[in-house]
Amino acid sequence: MTSTSLTLHCIGRRAETHDVTSWQFVAVDGHLPAVLAGQCVTLHTEIDGQPQCRAYTLSSSPQDPCWQVTIKDVGRVSHHLHQSLQVGDQIRADGPFGDFNLTALPCERPLLLSAGSGITPMWAMLRDELARRPDADIRFVHSARSPADVIFATELAALAEAHPGVRHALVLERVQEDAPVDHPWVGRLSPAMLKELAPDLLGRHVYLCGPAPYMVAVSTMLAELGLPAAQLHQESFGLPAVTSGAAPVAAVDDHFWLTLTKSGKKVKILPGQTLLAALEEAGERINAACRAGVCGSCRCTTTGDIDRQSVATLTPAELEQGVVLACSCTARGDIGLDC
Template sequence: MSEMQDRLGPAQWDAVPGKWNSDEDDVLVCTHVRAETEDVKSFLFRTPTAKMFRFRPGQFITLELEIDGETINRCYTMSSSPTRPDTLSITVKRVPGGKVSNWLHDNLKAGVAIKAFGPSGEFSCTLHTAPKYLFLSGGSGVTPLMSMSRALYDLGEDRDVVFVHSARTPRDIIFRNELATMAHGMNRFRTAFVCENIGEQRDWSAPRGFLTLPLLKSIVPDLSEREIFCCGPEAYMANVRAMLTAAGFDMARYHEEKASRSSD
């Protein structure tokens, strides 16, 4: 009987597994690779023996990889939610010429074991509870905000959340279908997408171009009342900071994380 079959048997559901501790067991095994867009993949992991993942949605792990004879450490925010503790996932965009992202896309497959440490980080809505949230993400910066959204959805926490995501084209919107499911299933969870151009989708009716303050205010009229979490490339976050400062937003209620914490 295979490891996967063992995981599906009665013992998996009758037992109470312990918590994964990377100080004691730093090995994770890839169980599945899922294509999210043309250049983005999600990698799902389990522990070699049944352990549960516990972390705050929005945190990151550090991967230790052997690439071309060199040990390289890279940090990636988790896209999975701690409400689904049997697996952990990261979602990675392939970066042209990127040593790590290309290695992950080309080599990390089901059955491959890697080393990982964590979880770490303070970027989490659980540390800043509020009645209203605004999630702002650009590109692969969607991952920690997706972890937070999945946690809210699974827990039935129908908080007032507006999730605004910026992408190159509609085809590049990561988790687009799942976000639509969340918006359908939660009364106060709303999404908005802003694409630089429409690409091949000629029927696109949502905003085009880049996120601007007038556009943001039109999407979120009660902007000043929200706790804001932002993740994306540095240029994207710099633009958001400038917009919020111009709007007189209380920056003590603004929190940010660099997309994937890794640029390659």
């Protein structure tokens, strides 16, 4: 993984919704590394004197003079940043990294599907694509709980109005009966909605990002609609789901032993449980930022039978040596682990 460690200076902070905030940064040394729209950075902070880190997708585009991260107030590190990170502060960052972007995975007519905070890479990719192809044919469907939870709502509407090739829709789980704006798409994203919003679905490449349950439901829906697997590109926030072909060899109520080779300590790990979750449950500290199998910060070396749900940032040589991403790896039996 190629990335840079640098110190960022916060030059702006803006509330996007009741629980989502964006921060804008420049580099203290005056030079921000080149970035691809959709990539992530890892922010480092301290909570109660203990170092903590978390990976966040940049919501800024490569054309912007600064970096922007847009963070929902959920989780310990994110809550801490909401409470403490102010204009004028400095924070250490690593990055950028990640392969989920339209530059690495280009197509002529993308369909962007997102939910919740999953809009952040899509917003960056949409703006970058339109900067390079102002007349691009793009469909953008975003799902949220309510109108108050839609991130970048005003900016997205303005961008779509300025670019006739962009058609966007908001799918809202609920709206007030007396809402001043009529929302035609209420409920959860369905096959019928997709067919109407993107009738040429099978001729598009789909870029998908959001919480794990949304990702599973929508990827299953797309497969049932006949979208070829090669036309689906996805990134999730949260632990990846165990694939159907990765069934453990033990009974569901059984467990395996994860042995830490340096200390000899044995940790229980359940079938389908990630190495990271088992370690944290046992009180073991491990560096983990994205928790979604994309940043590579939780690399460990294993011995034994395992299943990888992500191999992002890992080289063929590392895979041969047993290197895994603890946040997206499960055990099929007793294993050894060196972190």
